[in-house]
Amino acid sequence: MSLRFKAVAVGAAVALAAASWTWFTPADAPAATVAFKHPGVLLSRAQLDFVKAKVKAGAEPWKSANAAMMSSSSASLSYTPKPRATVECGSSSNPDNGCTDERRDAFAAYTHALAWYYTGDSRYAAKSIQIMDAWSGTIKQHTDSNAPLQASWAASVWPRAAEIIRHTYASWPHAGRFGTMLRTVHLPQALANRAAYNGNWQLTQLEAAVGIGVHLDDRAVYDQAVATFRKRVPAYIHLTSDGALPKPPPGTSIDTRAEIVKYWNNQTTFVDGLSQETCRDFTHTGYGIAAVSHIAETSRIQGADLYPEVQERLRHAMGLHAKHSTGALPAWLCGGALANRKLGPVTEVGFNALSNRLGIAMTNTASLTAAQRPAGNNNLMSAWETLTHAGNPA
Known part of the structure; x- marks a missing residue:
């Protein structure tokens, strides 16, 4: 296959995949802003210099x-x-x-x-x-x-x-x-449509698309990913202000009470910070929390800070899972038993942004973050985040 033909074929594949995000419309996209800042995926030059x-x-x-x-x-x-x-x-x-x-x-x-x-x-x-x-x-x-x-x-x-x-x-x-x-x-x-899968899938996909958009200076890819992210996070981390039930994942047919409860791993009591994957296990929930933190951090570097929009969900999610990572589970949470409650080294970025930069009290998250330092490399979502983000004001 010639390089020219191959490029055309791949471009068509990208366009087809993008079209599968049916809940994205041009009105969702933020207006084009200034050029991307580089380096600007998870870390800025100021953050690198601080460390x-x-x-x-x-x-x-x-x-x-x-x-x-x-x-x-x-x-x-x-x-x-x-x-x-x-x-x-x-x-x-x-x-x-x-x-x-x-x-x-x-x-x-x-x-x-x-x-x-x-x-x-x-x-x-x-x-x-x-x-x-x-x-x-x-x-x-x-x-x-x-x-x-x-x-x-x-x-x-x-x-x-x-x-x-x-x-x-x-x-x-x-x-x-x-x-x-x-x-x-x-x-x-x-860009493949996996909206109905466990939420860490699509959040990971969105983190990848955000990073690719920045690195390639592709505003359309970046804006599309951010627009989808803004709808996906409320369907992954619950706040009681959302109502009696969590928000359904956008672009799916999951919308009845029975379907939502099943999707949330049969949890029926919904509190601030509960994740769609909490009662699956804390490790996969940690992947979702990491992706939310990473995307918000990149957005802050790029000048359109998403932390104010997600901070309540993120702080409650980290706090709830940090609190229940040890000790007995209450009977209302996951039936009082859950085999895997290891959150993983995923709290440094969000904790630094919310507690150190914004001054939000996060006692449980602070304790877990300190206990896991120095955060290592899980070869999936996070690596060396005590080094890169602990106490980093930049």
Whole structure:
């Protein structure tokens, strides 16, 4: 297939996938604003500089968090990427043909990009580029049932690495090819309609689309993702002000009480901060919370801050799950029993934004966040967020 024909075919696929977001209309899109700020996916240059100064000064918790990152296998200068032309991922990554490899490599590229910025050692930048180039020169597609989620997990992280390298390092000859990979391989999967799935799916897809939009300077992709995000968050995190029942996920047929209760994993008592996936398990809920925090953080960097819009849902969600991550569950919550209540290292970004920047009291979230420091790398949604976001005012 010629490159020209291939580009046309992929462009058609992107357009078809975008059309599947039937609840998005032009009226939903914010008006075009100023140019994107770079680096600007999850981290700004001011945030990077703040951490660099703290690490240089040996201040905590950044010193310990940086030591944990630099001693990880993801920061090894001998790290070897494992790209594949086809990444095949079934349910729960079974089969796992390149799924774990791609996620690990994306986080390794991001880790090396951070190491480059904080140390000034160009070897880390070169390694980050090597990893990204290996994948952009190889991958063609994601397949099997988890393809949209896998592609979006990876594409939530790839742009973080790419933004730092492209906008702070002197040379990246194949940067354009990497951008083409994001647009043609990952973006169609991020735009696939999975509105009726568990909410962490679509929130992860939206995080990927937001990051891709910023990195490619594609205002249409970014605005579309943000417009959908603004409707999706209220259907994932409940507030009692919403009414007796949670909001139904937009663009789906889930709208009766029986359907909503089933979708919310048979929970029938709805309180502030309850998530659609709370009674599934806290880990998947954490993925959703992470995506909400990450998208809001990127929006703040880009000058159209979404935190004021989502802060009540986000603070209550983090607080409720932090409170119930240990101890006995009340009888009204998930029947009083839930096997998995491990939230994961997902609270640093939201806690910093809401508590440190906005001054909102968040006792339970503060306790859990401190207990999990330094936040590590879960190779799915979050990595090194104590280092990058703890107490970061920028």
